[in-house]
Amino acid sequence: MMKEVKEAFLFVFSYHFWRMGLWSIALVYSYLQLHKARIFGSIYKARLFGSKYTPISGSIDPKIRSSRPICVITGATSGLGKATAFVLAEKGFHVILVGRSSQLLSETLEEIKSKNKDAQLKSFQVDMSSFESIFKFKSSLEQWLSDAELHPSIQILVNNAGIMAISSRPTTEGYDRMIATNYVGPFCLTKLLLPLLKNSSVPSRVVNVTSFTHRYASIGKFDKDSVSGVHTSTLNKYPYARAYEYSKLCLLLFSYELHRQLRLTDDSHHVSVIAADPGFAKTKIMREYPTYITAMAFLGFKTLGLLQTPEEGAESIVDAALAPPEISGAYYFGGKGRTIESSKVSRDLKLGQQLWETSCDLLNELQHLHHNN
Ligand SMILES: NC(=O)c1ccc[n+]([C@@H]2O[C@H](COP(=O)([O-])OP(=O)(O)OC[C@H]3O[C@@H](n4cnc5c(N)ncnc54)[C@H](OP(=O)(O)O)[C@@H]3O)[C@@H](O)[C@H]2O)c1
Numbered sequence: 001m002m003k004e005v006k007e008a009f010l011f012v013f014s015y016h017f018w019r020m021g022l023w024s025i026a027l028v029y030s031y032l033q034l035h036k037a038r039i040f041g042s043i044y045k046a047r048l049f050g051s052k053y054t055p056i057s058g059s060i061d062p063k064i065r066s067s068r069p070i071c072v073i074t075g076a077t078s079g080l081g082k083a084t085a086f087v088l089a090e091k092g093f094h095v096i097l098v099g100r101s102s103q104l105l106s107e108t109l110e111e112i113k114s115k116n117k118d119a120q121l122k123s124f125q126v127d128m129s130s131f132e133s134i135f136k137f138k139s140s141l142e143q144w145l146s147d148a149e150l151h152p153s154i155q156i157l158v159n160n161a162g163i164m165a166i167s168s169r170p171t172t173e174g175y176d177r178m179i180a181t182n183y184v185g186p187f188c189l190t191k192l193l194l195p196l197l198k199n200s201s202v203p204s205r206v207v208n209v210t211s212f213t214h215r216y217a218s219i220g221k222f223d224k225d226s227v228s229g230v231h232t233s234t235l236n237k238y239p240y241a242r243a244y245e246y247s248k249l250c251l252l253l254f255s256y257e258l259h260r261q262l263r264l265t266d267d268s269h270h271v272s273v274i275a276a277d278p279g280f281a282k283t284k285i286m287r288e289y290p291t292y293i294t295a296m297a298f299l300g301f302k303t304l305g306l307l308q309t310p311e312e313g314a315e316s317i318v319d320a321a322l323a324p325p326e327i328s329g330a331y332y333f334g335g336k337g338r339t340i341e342s343s344k345v346s347r348d349l350k351l352g353q354q355l356w357e358t359s360c361d362l363l364n365e366l367q368h369l370h371h372n373n
Pocket of ligand 1: 074075076077078079080081098099101104126127128129160161162163181209210211212277278279280281282283284285286313
């Protein structure tokens with residue numbers, strides 16, 4: 001008991017606990033931007049696939065069945081990912097649920113099916129912090145598309161899986177687990193699934209689920225140790241708040257850099273990239289925190305009128321997924337198809353390129369390791 005009281009005391013009086021308090025200011029700032037946007041009326045209402053799915057058509061091998069557009073959602077077994085899966089299944093997508101627990105995956109599949117008999121679903125067990133697991137997923141997905149005689153493409157990838165860790169736990173590759181799950185994993189998965197997105201006969205899209213907390217992240221320069229989180233995890237005290245902000249800023253810099261790269265190389269502007277910020281939603285994201293801290297956070301945000309249900313939080317993700325195909329490089333926040341500006345640092349071209357190059361080097365190393373095993 002004394003040990004728990006001491007731990008609680010140390011937690012509440014730690015620098016990182018109070019840093020998290022600042023996140024509410026970033027959230028309020030984002031909502032203020034929404035009010036500003038309302039004045040200028042920048043609302044996008046159109047939908048990429050309309051309210052129901054459009055069968056893929058065009059020059060597809062007739063032996064391959066025309067089908068519903070396919071949407072891959074990571075972290076689909078809880079909170080925002082699960083709420084997004086419900087909506088996109090309802091909109092007529094064939095939803096690929098990606099999660100780390102096979103039990104939770106089958107429960108989620110059953111839950112969606114029980115509410116929507118028409119839902120087309122498939123699940124894959126993938127650990128987004130393990131590159132071995134991500135590589136395997138790519139092969140399994142391609143195999144499944146082929147076995148099911150579906151067109152070898154996907155239409156939407158939602159990188160939603162994420163954690164808020166409070167201690168450093170290295171992955172098998174020696175990376176920091178939170179940075180690996182929230183950034184390096186989604187980077188690798190996107191790069192590996194890009195050929196399937198490019199192969200789509202209708203415009204396709206990557207949606208990266210980031211966070212308002214990115215506004216506090218500060219970055220000097222990127223190198224392999226910082227991007228893999230090795231540097232962070234070897235610090236005396238694990239800077240959990242800073243590491244979370246950092247992972248979300250990386251995901252955002254990556255989103256904009258991928259958007260730029262695709263605009264430069266893809267003449268047809270076929271694959272678009274959008275960041276989605278759900279605001280603050282009552283999910284299991286703070287599961288590692290002491291329960292009294294989570295309760296305090298929920299109460300604080302509720303008092304401010306900023307606490308949302310997972311369904312409300314998922315609105316910005318759904319908006320990003322269904323936005324018109326010409327929209328790319330945007331930051332969706334607040335639902336109702338609204339966008340705001342992310343931080344100035346997140347738009348830094350040089351940082352974006354540096355992160356891109358470092359991340360590509362890491363991916364090459366990981367692929368090399370994978371092939372040699
Ligand atoms: N909730 C918020 O207020 C908020 C605000 C801003 C941004 N976000 C972001 O929104 C995303 C979704 O979070 P949430 O709030 O819905 O939290 P959540 O309820 O904890 O859901 C997180 C999901 O990610 C999955 N996941 C975690 N680690 C994984 C791994 N290594 N491999 C595969 N899947 C993994 C979890 O799987 P299990 O079910 O097996 O645990 C779960 O399905 C995260 O990226 C988070 O950073 C959330």
